[in-house]
Amino acid sequence: MATIHDVARLAGISRTTVSRVLNCHPYVAEEKKQKILNAMKQLNYVPNSSAQRLRKVKTDTIAVFVPRITNPFFSHLVEVMENEAAMYGYQLILCQTQYSKKQEVKFLELLRTKQVDGVILTSIENEWRHVQPYVNEGPIVICNEYDDEAHVPSIFLNQVEGGYLGTKHLIERGYKKIAYCAGSERRSRLTRDRRKGYELAMKETGLDINEDWYQYNAISIEDGKKVFHRIKALKNRPEAIFTGSDEVAAGLLKAARDSGWRVPEDLAIVGFDNQPLAELLGLSTVKQPIEDMARHTMQEMIRAIQGKDHKKVTNLSFTLIHRTTT
Known part of the structure; x- marks a missing residue:
């Protein structure tokens, strides 16, 4: 500031x-x-006197930052948050960052200029040192993503556990050559930890990891289709793939079937989140308790706005859902 x-x-x-x-x-x-x-x-x-006046303003509005509104995971998360917020007399505004650092900072100004009473981050695009100054301007709560330097209420799941659970399921189903697919590892702690879980399960069982089996920057159905065609072109193809998204898994499934591949015989697929899409397509997936995450997040935000004691960390658990793609 x-x-x-x-x-x-x-x-x-x-x-x-x-x-x-x-x-x-x-x-x-x-x-x-x-x-x-x-x-x-x-x-x-903003002069101190003006800032002091701004801090006394109450808007009954909370901003929720999401990277992509079109991702059903975030849509569901925000819907439950909105219902919970309404019970306390608050409304939400949705801010789509599109994974942009600049856009995230621009939206954080809503807190400094007191256009909202608090901010919920469902992803973190900037290093925390760039977000930290805004903590002095009002409550910030993190949901889904996490950062060790962020000393604010955080509601998340241990993504190492998630990566391990999805990979271990494939190993237990008899697959040995398993690929890993995710979004940007450079940007997201969440993605890095899922990879750690994948590698832990593979090494624990003594299975080899081929560098060609790592696939990144996949966040959509179209990205999933591209990942399939890259895998198809490999000389040493994996037998199965663990993805960080049901959307990506759906794209992989569609492209595999269009190419005449049998799933799971020719390629087993595990998604992530357990979106309605996963049940519709019969995708095996790692389920996140989205509704619990959303409710805990909004409750922590309300406590913070009201100046009450709040938990620093709420760590929830995953569930493996077995369907027809494994």
């Missing part, structure tokens, strides 16, 4: 003169005044 020193430095004018402008002192040259106002605008600077 910008300070009066930052304004003075950017404007190239003394802190004393900046203070005079903020206090409406009449004896400041118009040119200097304009430079100061321009600097304040560039830095989104």
Whole structure:
């Protein structure tokens, strides 16, 4: 958050003169005044007195950040949050970051300018040090994603366990050559931990891992189709694949069947989340307790807004759902 020193430095004018402008002192040259106002605008600077007034404003509105509205996992999560929020007299606004760091920071300004009473992050695009300053502006609760540096209420699942559970299921079904598919490992702690779970299950059973079997940047049905065709082109093909999304798994299933492959005989597939799509297609998947996550998250947010004690971490559990793709 910008300070009066930052304004003075950017404007190239003394802190004393900046203070005079903020206090409406009449004896400041118009040119200097304009430079100061321009600097304040560039830095989104809010004087302390104004900030104090803003902090007293109550909007009865909570912002929920999601990376993709079209992902059924997030749609379901937000729907349950909205129902829970309504019980306490709050409404939600949905902010789609599209995995953009810049967009995430832009939306965080809603908290600083007191257009919302709190913010829920279902993914984290920036390093936490860039999010941390906004914690001083109002409550932030994390749901689904997690960061060790974030000392705010966090509702999540142990993704190492999730990755292990999905991979172990394939191993127990007799598959030995198992691929791993996920979104961006660089950006997401969640994805990195699922990979750890996958590798733990493979190494625990003494199974080899082929680097060609790692597939990343897959988040949609279309991405799943592309992953299938990359696997199909491999000389050493996997027998099964664990994915981080039911959408991706659905794309894989569609492309495999279109190519005349039998599932699970030629390629076994495990999804993630247990979206309605998974039940419809008969996808084996790792179920996340979405409704419990959503309710716990909103309850922690309400407690934070009301200034009550709240839990720092709520860790829920996964369930493996076995269907026809394994």
